[in-house]
Amino acid sequence: MTTGVRVVLVVLYVLLAPLIGALLAGIDRKISARMQRRVGPPVLQPMYDVIKLLKKQVIAVDRSQGFLIVSYMILTIITGCLFFAGVDVLMVFFIMSTSSVFLYLAAVVTGSPMSTMGALRELVQDMAIEPALLFSAVGFYLATGSFEVESIIGEPVSAIAKMPGFFAAFIFVLTIKMRKSPFDTAQSTHAHQELVKGITTEMGAKNLAYFEITEWYETVLMLAVVAMYIINSHPTSIIVAVAVILIVYFLEILIDNTCARVKWKDMLILSWIVTLICAGVNLILLMVI
């Protein structure tokens, strides 16, 4: 990849990711509705929501929430930019964990009970996710000999061929990251709500809009990691990757609509066990062979 291509990719990410994210979220709501045999909201509904939120009166329980949530958004976008610029995957995951700290701070700065509880659950979620993310980075290195996104997708064979276990673990934690049903303890939308609005309870108007936009950026980033498992040096693999992303996304919607929420403890233990078994066994195989 030349520098030009990288710049174009980064710019595309910054501009298109929110559109793609919003569209995916809209499709998500539409498909969920169809699964329940109802019409459901229009596909552009998430955008309508965010536009409305941006236009409402700015309110906050605590002033500092605003700048914390903006920092969270910008840092998440930077994380995504780094990823699309083709740098070290490990660094991307580490920085991602840092930007989520800002979300935590934005929620607890209010000192309010609901958002603090939601934020603590968010922390548990992060703790459940992080090993699988780091493991996938390690897996990429073992499978392709590099941590760099650029060389991973430049291999003749897709990474997934050597790391199906990592992929399974990643998909598992993706459910947590995307706040889908069995694991949406920290914050959940629509009819699933619990703990009022969890981590976003005290976020209204603009702050919530920024949160939603960040979610879109994050979703696209996570799906890009899924694509990284698939893409190889053949151009056709990009089409396959898009297909896999759509399948994965559909799978997440299906899980969302068919599972009941579990307790945080079960989530933590379950995700760690899955990480240990799937990614761990795969890791041992890769390291020994």
Added chain:
Amino acid sequence: MANVKRSPWILHYDGSSCNGCDIEVLASMTPVYDAERLGVENTGDPMQADIFLITGGINSQTAPVVKQLYDQMPRPKVVVAVGICACTGGVFKDAYNIRGGADTVIPVDIYVPGCAARPQAIIDGIIRARELFQKRSEEHDALMKEKKRERRQA
């Protein structure tokens, strides 16, 4: 001018009642009546809500709560009284603890009668509320713009 009426989010609170209207409000959110096709979301959080659905009459214990929830909602906002108790106090009107309808505490914009109010009526109320919401949003925008201009001049 953005079309904010496509995304009316709802906060639902029960002043004090037989719960009949609450069940109907929730029923209108279920797949059968599917209020979500209008972009409705049941948030449960005043900070995020645009439309305040109140069911049941107001008693002295719930009066400050209703007031507080209303205060916590950002402008523009619309209040809908669902069911006859929320409109006037209904059959409980003369009870020693009931103050009357929701409009005894906060300004109510739209009244949805019925005992219990039917989901169709509730959704109709929401549709009327979102028109009002759109109107208020435009007013709010104009106000904001003017304020901004004033600040710039100052």
Added chain:
Amino acid sequence: MGVIPFLICFPFVAAVLMFCIRVNKVRNAVAYVSAVIIMAASVFLCAQWVAQGAGKIKLYYHTEAADRIILIAELILMCVVTYLCFKHKRWYISLLSIVPTLGIAWLELFGPEMTDYKRIYLDHLSILMCLIVGIIGSLIVIYAVGYMHGYQHYHTDIPDRRYYFFMVLFLFLGAMFGFVLSSDLLWIDFFWEVTSVCSFLLIGYTKLEEAERNSFRALWMNLLGGCALAAGIIYYALADGNTDLQTMVWSGSMFQHAALVAVALTAFAALTKAAQMPFSRWLLGAMVAPTPSSALLHSATMVKAGIYILFRLSPALKGSLSGQMVAFVGGFTFLAASFIAIAQSDAKKVLAMSTISNLGLMTACAGVGRPETIWAGVFLMIFHAISKSLLFQDVGATENAIHSRDVEEMQGLLYRLPRLAIIMFIGICGMYLAPFGMLISKWAALKASVESRNIILVFFICFGSATTSFYWTKWLGKLIARSSKPPVKDITKTNEMISLGVHTVLMIAICALFPLVSQIYVDPLVTDMFGSARQVIPTGVLYLLVLLILFFFAVPVFAYLRNKHTAVNRKLSYMNGINTGSNDAFVDSFGEEKKLVVSNLYLRNVFGVRRLMVPCEVITSAVIIVTVAMTVGGAL
């Protein structure tokens, strides 16, 4: 290089002065002057060494007089320990001191003639240790002057023995200088025992029953390590005819049996000193002592001595059975201690568990024994020394102000006690957040362990990294959370503030100059030890990271400045509409006002000390016993 004997001896002189001067004001002044002299001397040593080419330097051939003095001092130390043990009716602990001391004395007086070797060894690692001990140790002494004043004022039930406290502090510093600068195992053994006894004396300062119990626990664990060290030295001296650390490591890396046994025993000793499981309880117990001593034990001295010796041994540990033991125990401790830290709410306990956990990572780095891991380990050591010392001092100062060191009590500290809270914020960020240092080291450690194909370490780091973020973020959140408690009077003394300020500046400087430090110092350090340095993280990426740091600082600042002027309507926080007008009280079902308390999540039923400590100790003990037995048995 006359500054070396000065550096080792001066703290001992200062210690005697501390003991003799009983007028507080005079003693404080002398303590300041001595601390500054020590700091200057260590910097001077570094400068002189750089001026001489910054290479490996060996010094002092003939030191019979010093040898004799050290032998006599060692025997005196043994007598002191024995006396104290008998006085407190724990005579059996004295055996752990008598046996190795007599063994070493026998070796020196009647043992085989040793080949000539030099006693002092200077290279990047020892100079780095000198700087850490000299700068951070002295700052802690300066802090201690102010802290102990407030401490004695507040704790009137504890007898004022400050002369004794400062004496031990200076003894400690002297012993550490001796320890890191000497190359002769006999000298190392002596200074090792001195640090063990000093920590014992510091922990027992308050003379309370708990302090006494904990101090003896620290004593027996460290003396046990001392026994192993002495056994290793005697065995190696008898088999190989010299007691030079460098020679031992070199022969160990050539897989010579005698050296391997000695390395295994020394590594065992280092594990006790670095408070690795199963020996971590002594460091947890050490918290009963006043805060400066915790800061000293956790950051600049004591535990770093264990890590230092492991780094020294690392070329010999690479690929050997004992190396695998060290790597396993370290990695395991990293993970287990961070689990336990989640369940702690006492700030000092969180710090203690995180110390153990971070030391575990450094130990694991040493155990793998590759240039990349040592690179990561050295950075961990630098960051950890600064930020831990900073945090301990800050928590101590905070405790003096709010009379509690519970993290739950620190709600809204940023608004109630802003100066200390901001420093605490920087310290915590330095411990784990992305652009800051510790995370880079963790990253490098993970990369290095992947490259060295150390599966088990990869597991430990991946999971440990997740749990580490959990307990630090939780704490950060407490500091920033809004609280309606009134502001507290900041009673931090100027001298405490000086130390805290210098630490903060150091912390930020090290983060910002990270690539430079790597290039001009740590890479040569690794080259010193392994002959070649391989960069784990390319320099270009390091500079990118520095840019990121600036950016990370800039984003919240920029966002804050922009946000300051937007009109925001303050609302009450959501409590189902029943808060009473403030954000920390609500109306209950009887119509009465109830106070709201928001607590953090501690997951005690999952990660509690009682649940995890014993099984973890059993596992690590088993691993240590089996591998040491295999190494010793295989060699015999």
